[in-house]
Amino acid sequence: MKKSIGKSTFISLVLLFLYAPILILMVYSFTTATHIGAIRGFSLHNYVTLFTTEELLKMIRGTVLLALGSAAIAAVLGTLGAIGSFYSKNGAAAFLSTMNQVPVVNADVVTGFSICILLVVAFGVNKDTFVPLVAGHVVLCAPFVYLSVIPRLKQMDPSIYEAALDLGATPASALRTVVLPQLAPGVVSGFALAVTLSLDDYFIATYTKPATFDTISTYVVNATKGAQTEIKTALWALSTVIFALVVLIVICMNVYVRRQKKETGRTPSDV
Numbered sequence: 001m002k003k004s005i006g007k008s009t010f011i012s013l014v015l016l017f018l019y020a021p022i023l024i025l026m027v028y029s030f031t032t033a034t035h036i037g038a039i040r041g042f043s044l045h046n047y048v049t050l051f052t053t054e055e056l057l058k059m060i061r062g063t064v065l066l067a068l069g070s071a072a073i074a075a076v077l078g079t080l081g082a083i084g085s086f087y088s089k090n091g092a093a094a095f096l097s098t099m100n101q102v103p104v105v106n107a108d109v110v111t112g113f114s115i116c117i118l119l120v121v122a123f124g125v126n127k128d129t130f131v132p133l134v135a136g137h138v139v140l141c142a143p144f145v146y147l148s149v150i151p152r153l154k155q156m157d158p159s160i161y162e163a164a165l166d167l168g169a170t171p172a173s174a175l176r177t178v179v180l181p182q183l184a185p186g187v188v189s190g191f192a193l194a195v196t197l198s199l200d201d202y203f204i205a206t207y208t209k210p211a212t213f214d215t216i217s218t219y220v221v222n223a224t225k226g227a228q229t230e231i232k233t234a235l236w237a238l239s240t241v242i243f244a245l246v247v248l249i250v251i252c253m254n255v256y257v258r259r260q261k262k263e264t265g266r267t268p269s270d271v
Contacts, residue, residue, distance in 0.1 A: 030046075034229050078143065079190070
């Protein structure tokens with residue numbers, strides 16, 4: 001009984017520590033307050049500002065497009081890398097796996113600075129082309145797609161691919177019609193994780209982005225230094241919208257998994 005109470009108390013404290021700041025920010029986003037302190041009257045002014053200010057809308061659109069584009073490229077590269085590593089000899093597979101871990105454990109600031117030096121300084125790529133920024137986010141995201149796909153490959157029956165070859169399929173056709181459908185859950189998970197990482201990144205974007213472009217992370221950091229009060233409070237609303245979307249997506253995913261489990265007796269990851 002005491003252990004149960006202790007566990008419940010510990011979990012409650014952790015959840016309070018994680019979500020209390022977000023909930024406070026959500027409450028203030030619906031007020032006329034200009035700073036965190038005394039709560040004033042109820043208002044939707046922050047949300048009106050968020051969705052009517054062209055500067056904020058441009059920043060949000062650019063961030064979302066960057067996240068989707070870099071995540072799509074990372075999904076392709078990460079999936080191909082995982083397939084290549086899985087079907088390689090032990091030595092090559094171990095080497096690829098080790099090299100994939102370097103960007104994962106490496107500090108983002110080192111990755112961003114290195115890409116800036118390589119592309120902008122060494123190769124003379126113009127930062128205004130967005131190439132360094134996209135390349136940096138692909139380098140950040142692709143290893144996580146690789147890590148999402150590799151477990152699916154290990155769970156897959158290798159004889160399925162071999163059977164397709166025996167039945168006359170070309171390697172490319174067998175890969176497209178047999179292997180990739182088996183890897184779809186891992187690829188989707190990796191893509192979703194890549195989108196999240198891109199949206200959350202600050203350091204790589206700081207070093208590689210064009211001077212006239214801001215992601216949500218860089219914009220928020222810059223806004224805390226000198227933006228108008230109206231813009232700062234509108235960012236409270238933006239944080240609330242992002243959190244609400246994340247909660248909605250998680251709920252929908254859980255509902256989908258439970259329905260699939262009821263209908264088939266197993267989760268989509270077991271398929």
